[in-house]
Amino acid sequence: MNALELRNVRKRFKKRRGVWVDALDDISLTIRRGEVVGILGPNGSGKSTLVRVISTLVIPDSGEVHVFGVDAVAHPKVVQRNMNRVSVEASFFKKLSALENLLYGAKLYGVTDREARERIREILEHIGFDYKRAQEPMEHLSRGMQQKVALARALLTSPMLMLLDEPTTGLDPRSKREVQAFIRRIRERHDASILLCTHDMREAEELCDRVGIMVDGRILALDEPRALKERYAADGRIPDLEEVFMAATGYSVEEAAAEEE
Numbered sequence: 001m002n003a004l005e006l007r008n009v010r011k012r013f014k015k016r017r018g019v020w021v022d023a024l025d026d027i028s029l030t031i032r033r034g035e036v037v038g039i040l041g042p043n044g045s046g047k048s049t050l051v052r053v054i055s056t057l058v059i060p061d062s063g064e065v066h067v068f069g070v071d072a073v074a075h076p077k078v079v080q081r082n083m084n085r086v087s088v089e090a091s092f093f094k095k096l097s098a099l100e101n102l103l104y105g106a107k108l109y110g111v112t113d114r115e116a117r118e119r120i121r122e123i124l125e126h127i128g129f130d131y132k133r134a135q136e137p138m139e140h141l142s143r144g145m146q147q148k149v150a151l152a153r154a155l156l157t158s159p160m161l162m163l164l165d166e167p168t169t170g171l172d173p174r175s176k177r178e179v180q181a182f183i184r185r186i187r188e189r190h191d192a193s194i195l196l197c198t199h200d201m202r203e204a205e206e207l208c209d210r211v212g213i214m215v216d217g218r219i220l221a222l223d224e225p226r227a228l229k230e231r232y233a234a235d236g237r238i239p240d241l242e243e244v245f246m247a248a249t250g251y252s253v254e255e256a257a258a259e260e261e
């Protein structure tokens with residue numbers, strides 16, 4: 001059984017009168033157990049909508065979404081238990097400490113307080129979060145530190161499927177490396193299947209088994225990074241992933257990362 005299966009998923013949004021946008025335009029995608037699949041795409045290409053549909057926050061107009069064989073549209077509660085989403089919009093109780101927020105998160109997933117406390121310490125240390133600061137209110141922490149708490153919360157509940165929506169965007173270089181190293185470790189242990197949306201080509205290449213390129217709600221290419229590069233080879237020269245991205249999308253990396261108009 002696959003960790004994730006999307007078949008012909010569509011989602012349209014009304015932008016203004018008479019103007020619609022196909023955020024997801026006939027998306028089919030499979031993630032095998034233990035596999036890390038990256039999605040690279042410019043702003044507005046539909047990555048967040050993809051993550052929201054899988055995490056049952058948005059209902060697709062048509063198509064099927066199965067998480068470990070369970071229909072996500074018909075049984076959102078069951079599916080939510082088997083996955084966790086990390087995104088910049090992660091919600092916390094800002095006045096409470098990181099530790100209190102993490103304990104609360106663990107409780108929702110049925111992890112006991114004692115078990116949670118041990119694991120919280122271990123996870124925070126692994127991702128380079130100074131445990132002494134875990135007692136401070138969330139609102140005192142930098143964005144990078146809050147992002148690490150969001151990641152810790154996702155890991156704490158041992159989700160079978162992790163949806164990482166730009167987990168390193170906005171982090172300082174050191175935090176970024178720590179978070180990436182942690183994702184790499186999870187990957188090596190093969191204990192989670194991961195969908196990773198990112199702007200960062202190197203991150204995608206280093207962390208993902210397969211990478212998809214998304215533009216205007218469609219996945220243009222999805223393959224192992226090496227195979228993608230071979231596919232776009234010209235005159236016997238193998239391009240890097242950045243060049244593949246430009247060739248496939250017509251966007252430069254800078255344009256892809258720029259704010260949506």
Ligand SMILES: Nc1ncnc2c1ncn2[C@@H]1O[C@H](COP(=O)(O)OP(=O)(O)OP(=O)(O)O)[C@@H](O)[C@H]1O
Pocket residue numbers: 013014015021022023041042043044045046047048049050260
């Ligand atoms: N709730 C909504 N209402 C109207 N339009 C929406 C809504 N959510 C997304 N869209 C539109 O759907 C398209 C895809 O958006 P989405 O946020 O999924 O892209 P993205 O690739 O995640 O971009 P970003 O990297 O900026 O988050 C965009 O044109 C966006 O404006």
